[in-house]
Amino acid sequence: MTVAAYLARIRLNPYSKDVQRDLRYATEMHKTLMRLVPDNVGDTPRQDTGLLYRLDDNEHESVLLVQAAIPLTPHRLPSGYGTVDVKSLAPMFAALRKDLTVRYRITVSPVKRERLPLEQKNQRGKVIPLTGAQADQWWTRRASEAGLHLHSSTATSLRPASSRRNDTHPIKHQLIRYDGTATITDPQALTAAVLDGIGRGKSYGAGLLSLAPVSPRAE
The missing domain is CATH 3.30.70.1200 (Crispr-associated protein; domain 1)
Structure with missing residues (x-):
């Protein structure tokens, strides 16, 4: 298809x-x-x-x-x-197949939801941005869910994406770019992840996953 x-x-x-x-x-x-x-x-x-x-x-x-x-x-x-x-x-989508090695690039906004005590179980905790090792673990997990087994991953912290200063409720998204190589484990899941984007902040420049095959010589 x-x-x-x-x-x-x-x-x-x-x-x-x-x-x-x-x-x-x-x-x-x-x-x-x-x-x-x-x-x-x-x-x-x-x-x-x-x-x-x-x-x-x-x-x-x-x-x-x-x-x-x-x-x-x-x-x-x-x-x-x-x-x-x-x-x-x-x-590009037609070329995706299991066990293909690819280069990838993505900018993401890794977060976790604050855990609340039991007496507040019907409320939602605030969203907490992740950095460092926690952000790296987040990306490794999300990549796996998207059908990629990571071989390498280089993180680059970017300037946060923000709304206008005069917005009633200004928003900032912490952004991290990941570059590296990976092997495709599930082409169908990967296709869905590329089309849908990964993570939060998609209106703020996060979530777009780029892929390019690695030539045998480059491997």
Whole structure:
């Protein structure tokens, strides 16, 4: 069965005021990127269209990867926002098979729910961000559930993603990027994880899992 999904690679224009605003406030970035999918798609448009994104920074440029389950419309981005290339992810999904070694990259927002005493059993504890070894353990567990057996994993702490300062209830998501290699143990679970995203903060640039096969020579 062919899996329909699309990926836009946006090389951001650092001189664009829209880009500068969106890099400061993840909620604004989310609003801009939702222009890439049609309006009026449902009550939960990000979830309904499968839109996920990740910001990859290096010393030369900032690149946005935007994934969705429906065709993307780059012409709806603000003028001068960046250079956009769009491709189908169907060939990548078709290549996924058990025991294939892949390189991966993902930005996640690892958290746990606070445990409350028994007298508060009907209440929900607050969400606590995870860092260090606890975050690494979280990612290893979630990767396993997603059909990946990790061989290596390098963590990079990123700047937290935040909403605007004047929001009534400002939100921050702690972000960690993981890079490494892994073996596919369950292609079906992995396909679902790539399409759905992993963890919380998907409107804040977390959850998009990128995969690329490792050549035999590289192994």
